[in-house]
Amino acid sequence: MVVLNENTGILEKRCESYTLQDIEKPNLYKDIFNYDEIPKCVFDYKNIPISPAKNFWITDTTFRDGQQSRVPYTVDQILKLYDFLHLLGGEKGIIRQTEFFLYSDKDKEAALGCMERGYKFPEVTGWIRPLSKDLELVKDFGLKEVGFLVSSSDYHIFKKLNKTRQQAMEDYMSIIRKAVELEIKPRCHFEDITRSDFYGFVLPFANELQKLMVESGTPVKIRLCDTMGYGVSYPGASLPRSVPEIIYSLRTLAGFDSELLEWHGHNDFYRSVSNAATAWLYGCSGVNCSLLGIGERTGNTPLEAMVIEYAQLRGTLDGMEVSVITDIARYFEKELDYIIPPMTPFVGKSFNVTQAGIHADGLLKNEEIYNIFNTGKLLKRPVGVSVTQTSGLAGITLWINNNLMLDKNSKLDKKDPRVKKIKDWVDVQYQSGRVTPISDVEMIETIRAIAPDIFILTM
CATH class of the missing domain: 3.20.20.70 (Aldolase class I)
Known part of the structure; x- marks a missing residue:
């Protein structure tokens, strides 16, 4: 049967009669699916229209x-x-x-x-x-x-x-x-x-x-x-x-x-x-x-x-x-005790969290530079940063601003001397042989000890 495709405006064959091929031996496509090899991807160059x-x-x-x-x-x-x-x-x-x-x-x-x-x-x-x-x-x-x-x-x-x-x-x-x-x-x-x-x-x-x-x-x-x-x-x-x-x-x-x-x-x-x-x-x-x-x-x-x-x-x-x-x-x-791999897009803990200092610097200037879309607005997941030996002043500043939820009038600049003090503490941790990221709890405790006045900005 030939019919007019209303979307393309051209005639197409439809509903051709295909007879069941009741073969005696199964067609297992062994040339493609050889069990001892990686499956092969074969091309016939047919142009299938979107x-x-x-x-x-x-x-x-x-x-x-x-x-x-x-x-x-x-x-x-x-x-x-x-x-x-x-x-x-x-x-x-x-x-x-x-x-x-x-x-x-x-x-x-x-x-x-x-x-x-x-x-x-x-x-x-x-x-x-x-x-x-x-x-x-x-x-x-x-x-x-x-x-x-x-x-x-x-x-x-x-x-x-x-x-x-x-x-x-x-x-x-x-x-x-x-x-x-x-x-x-x-x-x-x-x-x-x-x-x-x-x-x-x-x-x-x-x-x-x-x-x-x-x-x-x-x-x-x-x-x-x-x-x-x-x-x-x-x-x-x-x-x-x-x-x-x-x-x-x-x-x-x-x-x-x-x-x-x-x-x-x-x-x-x-x-x-x-x-x-x-x-x-x-x-x-x-x-x-x-x-x-x-x-x-x-x-x-x-x-x-x-x-x-x-x-x-x-x-x-x-x-x-x-x-x-x-x-x-x-x-x-x-509730289900299910472990989501942290790098999983959209749902993992780290999907919009950076550890690189150069990325954090870009995020600090404008988060559109390194965030895929406004994850704070759409997914209730503000862009984040993990503090490591590579975070630098920008990464630490971004962590403070985001985690303490400082508004635009209270946000710190990476040149703030209090940020420098916290970075010095971070540097000492890694100079002493640490390899793991600084936890959020450690960051809060360190800020309370080194620069407690930052918490005044949250009020």
Whole structure:
């Protein structure tokens, strides 16, 4: 079928018929994924055009994938985190959905508690295996949407499920049809899509889902699961690893609208954020994330990162309350005893803290020189400095002004003799063999001992 693309004004092929290739031996792409070597990134030089979806949004898997690599959250903790997600996503619901297991009593209690909050966003959805008994759980719970695990690579179909492609697709379609009959919207999680035979299985399966949508009038979503983090965003990269080509093909060849596509990436090769942003740019409306990126192995795409990425790509936060990111980070550290690596962007203790004296000098003159944006205003995290042997007069001055919260009329200059006294004390510490930074408590004690009148400026 040929259709006119309203965005580009040119004709494109849509919904070509792709026949399932029910091969006897699995296609494991061993030329790319030789297990004894680093995976190869192959190029076919196809020019895939950027075609962003009209709307971007974020979905959350903190209470599903995010619980698979840590101590499970308590019900109260889930409710608190759900409240944070609601506040962070804002009234427009940029954080659109969150998903739950429904197997244990605790999972059910938490999901029900979140539903009873009455928030429109994020919508509570479920996740199940493609089994009739699991679907009954969703029906009994009254959820409007559920995600099905529908593994798509031959690694999973042949080696994990011990099935043929035909058997796998028939089993998947059977349970998806049952969901539609029960008026439950299916979300199909194409597990391991970046190692899948796209023309031999992914597109034929997607075409069957497209037919089901036409017949039933029920929307069917596809979640593109980069389960092992193999996806790449490079122009001209080839399938099965190319994020742009995966999304382009599902949109133009299988006819799936952007609103029905969602990217779920892992960070095994440090690409989760760039791949998620690429998914948005090439026509995927949804990106699936977890708070702080916590998840299987190296984790999922950090939700807070995509909040910031949204603002960079759209030029607006669209009502998201970005300062809640800091509240979430503090909750994880203080209430959940979770250690956030200090250099982690946006949430780590040191993400906007400098130890270099030359940087501190620049910050003292104008913090825009060395701070990524107004972190004090947006994240409730004023730019900071750590006092070390390299901090110099500027670093110590900046520490005093920021930590004692001196206003613009009281702020010290690095030429102030009191700053020189404190620097002399710092120098002695490192001349004596110290290697660790000066703690905040030590700095306060030293100021009280050497220059106590500085505290008068805070009154």
